[in-house]
Amino acid sequence: MQLVAFQRIYFRNFILFMAVFIIVFLPFIFLITTQFSRYAIEEVDRTAHTKVNEIRDNTEYVLEKLKGYALSMYEDQNIQYWLLGDQSDQLLAVAAMKSQNNFMYNEPFISRTYIINSLSQSVIDSKLGKSAFKDFEDHTILEKVAFNNDMYLSFFNHIVNDTEYLAMIVPTSPNKQEYGYLVLLIDKTKLMNYLFGPNLEETNDVSIFTVDGQRIMGGAFLELDQAIDQSFRSHTESNIDIEFQGDRFYINKAVSDMYDWNFYYANNYGNITQRIQAFKEKLLTFSFLSLGLIAILFFISSRRSLGSLSQLAEKIKDKYGSDLNNKNRISSILSNSEMKLIDRGLEAILTNVEQLNSSIRDHRDLIRSEHLSQWIFQGNLNQKSRHFFMQETKLLHTNYLYLSVIRIDSYLAFCEQYDFNSRKLLKYAIRNISEEILHKQGIAAESLDLGSDHLVLLIGSEEQEPVTLLPQLNDILEHISSITKISVSLAISNATSSQDDLRILYQHIYELTNLKFLSGENHIFMENEYEDFVQSLPATEISPHELIQFIQQGQFEQAIDKLRQQMKVFAGCSYSDCKLNIIHLVYELTKAFNKLNAIQQFKGIHQVLDRFSTLAQLQSWLEDVIREIISEMTIPKVKTRQEKIVHEIHEYIRTHLQDPQLSVERIAEHLSFSISYLRQMHREVTGMTMSDYILTEKIALAKKLLTSTDLTMYEIIERSGFLTKSHFFAAFKKLTGLTPKQYRESQPDIP
Structure with a gap:
């Protein structure tokens, strides 16, 4: 008997739920329909007021334009x-x-x-x-x-x-x-x-009158227009109600001081209220149908969900047999089953909370990366970013800042070995290793993946000499090598401050990582090493930039001719100057093409040069290297490979949008491809030029900042990576048809 009583619980739950639901639901429906009617009328009034002013402004603009056109014609x-x-x-x-x-x-x-x-x-x-x-x-x-x-x-x-x-x-x-x-x-x-629109609603009427009552323009309702104009002659308000042929009209008026004209916009309230009433009836009908459907669904759902408990009770009956009469025992077992359901619910809630915490951490990391990117690319730390770092990190609470660059060796081979997502995970692991080692030593640090072959590490310390950080940095190198099996080069700046230009410093430290080619040894490179290298160069330095340009453009014959010319000049120098000029030439080639496999043999340049006994042998070797570089840069790619490269281009663009110097040339240098080939490939895959894509992405970022933040226009220009205000305004107007201010005002208010 106890199990039969239990099977009726779904019905009692259904009756209780429907009683509560109806008590709450019906007043809410009537309230919502009443509020909707009021809001609809107010919205019609506001729309009419806006519309009549818009018609007036458009009319003045068009007529003034026609005046100017007439004068030009005359x-x-x-x-x-x-x-x-x-x-x-x-x-x-x-x-x-x-x-x-x-x-x-x-x-x-x-x-x-x-x-x-x-x-x-x-x-x-x-x-x-x-x-x-x-x-x-x-x-x-x-x-x-x-x-x-x-x-x-x-x-x-x-x-x-x-x-x-x-x-x-x-x-x-x-x-x-x-x-x-x-x-x-x-x-x-x-x-x-x-001016009025080709499909003016039948419930509306627009007319224009002179101050002396002459109708300039209007619809088909001449008598209505005249009645409206006559009614306003005895009123000073900008809106009035009138009765005309049994219908009630609400009129909004706008005055043109330019032409001494009156603009009228009339709404037929009778038609509007009929439509509102019809909508209310539909809403009520739909609401009651929904209520009925909900009742049916809840009844079915309740019966189905509690029916499983009935099945469980039947199993308990079969299992315990003679103990069925023990009411307390059966009740206790059922209560335990319900607690399990509650326990599962709590587990789901805890899982959701953990996911929410993870989402918050990801969001914080995104904001942190944005501020770091802006600081590095813009060079200077703006007020908002400074406030963020003061609140969220310990970087600015230290006496000195250091900028370190961790560059992945043999980056092209690294890209060929791992797909895009795997590379991001590995670089994320390098970031975590670096930050964790420094944080454990009580050193403030923030890292940033710039979507290229390197990561930037900002370090805050109380010590003025970078040598005090060498133990931790060497520890970072060892852990990266042992955990990720990736070979990296690491360079660190001298002590600096948040007032200094980080962009220049970042470029300098990145270049410092290329000094690994001198000895081939992997150690922490410091600024004084680069200064020693530059001072060791001969005073009559021969620039290899023209040679590098020929290589980047894939012009093999011109590059070989230029190399031979320079080698002839080197031959006329003293032995020491000749060797230093060759080292400088190889260093510049390393900087320009350090991601290509052909360059990886340059590690330990002194050992490489010692293999050659004559300048002719060295020249032949360099010609082979140039041939390999050009071959790597221009090798045809299958479609899937092209799409992967374009995907990497887009990722690089997204991570460097705040960089005002972002260009096709910089991207080609990053990927070690010729500029012409990269442009052609991007157009074939996407159908648009790289320059247009960069500009589109920058404008998309600016639009997002305009609608989702209260940043000033100068801050938005800076964060969007534009060099000048005029360039930003011209590009924004070209792509959106609006000025930035007009676009921001046309969007919903910032939450």
Whole structure:
């Protein structure tokens, strides 16, 4: 009997749930429909107010544009020649008509134009051609030109052959004696479709009146428009209600001080309220249907979920047999089963909390990386980033800062061995190893993966000499090698501060990691080593930059010729100067192509040079190296390989968006490909140029910052990687059609 009573629990739960649900649900539905009606009416009013002001502004803009266009047309050289020249010269009339047609072709609102010469008593009509006053069909306009001087450069209604136009007379000096005039007849239908919209809702009406009650433009409801204008003459408010033919209209008014016109926007409240009421009825119907569906689903769900407990009870009955009458025992067993469900729920909650914590940590890491990137690429630490590092890290709480670069050796082989995601994980492991070792020693450190062959490590210390950090840095090298099996080079700067330019320092320290080619030994490179290397170079240094340019462009013959020229110059130097010049040449090749496999043999340059007994042997070896470099840079790639390279290009761009010096040349240098090949490959894979992609990504970042932050325009320009304000504004306007300020104002408020 106890199990039968238990099987009815789903029904009691269903009745209780539905009672509570109805008590809460029904008042909520009625409240929401009432609030919706009120909000809909208010929204219609706000929209109407905005719309009438928008129509007024657009009208003023278009008409002023037409004024300027009319003046340009009137001042056209061919038209002026006809007005002032010999009227018997038919070529002047033909030229004037041609200019007249050209101007009309470029302005669709102008339906017809007259060029009137009062001296010769002749008119050039854009529709009918040249004619004398006596033969001209529109005598009304001739009278207005002759006697109504107050109409010059003003818009007024004009009817020709039962068609109503908006007309304007030029020139601009009505009090000056003029003999030539230009009349524009503007197509009202096209103009109203443009200003009011071609699909104006039937519940709305728009009209424009002069201050003396003349309708300039309006819809098909002339009597309604006149009633609206008449009603406002006895009111000073910007919006009123009127009754017209049994319907109630709410009118919004806007005044144009430029033309002394009144703009009216009318909403038929009867139609609007009918639509709102119909929507309320649909909402209520849908709500009750939803309530019924929810009730059915809950009943089925309750029966199904609690039915499993009934099945469990049946199993307990079969298992315990004679003990079924022991009510307490069965109740105890069922209670234990329910506790297990609760326990599983708690486990799910704890899992979600852990996922949330992980998401927060990832978000913090993203923000930290953004601030670090901006600091390194911009060079200087802005106020927001300084506040972040003061609050979230210990870097700025120390006396001295050090910048260290960890560069992955044989990077091209590293890329070929691991796919993109694996490379990111390995570099993430290098970051964690570096930070953990330093943090354990109480040293502040923050690392950053710049999406290239190296990572940047900022270290905060109380010691002024970098040698005090050598034990920890050597420990980092050992752990990276033993854990990740990756060979890296590590260089560290002298002590600096947050006020110094980190960008210049970062470039210098990155270059310092290339000194591994001198001895081939893996140790911590310091700034004084580079200074010693530079001072050891001969005073008459021969620049290898032209040779490197030929190699980057894939021009093998020119590169070999340039190498041979330089080797001839080296041959004329003393032995020590010749050797130093060769070392400098090899060093520059290492810097330019350090990611290629062909360069990896340069480790321990002194040992490499000792293999050759003559300059000719060395020259032959260098020619082979150049051949290998160009071959690696221009080797054809299959489509899947191209897509992987483009993916890496995009990742590099995303991690360097804040760098104002980001360019196609920098990317080609990073990937060790020729610029022309990289451009061609990117266009083939994506359909767009790399320059366009970089600009698009920078503008996308700027749009995100405009809508999701309250940063100043200068800060957004800086974070988006633009060098100048003018470049940013021009690029943003080109891609979005709006200025940054207009774009920010057009978006929802920043949360």
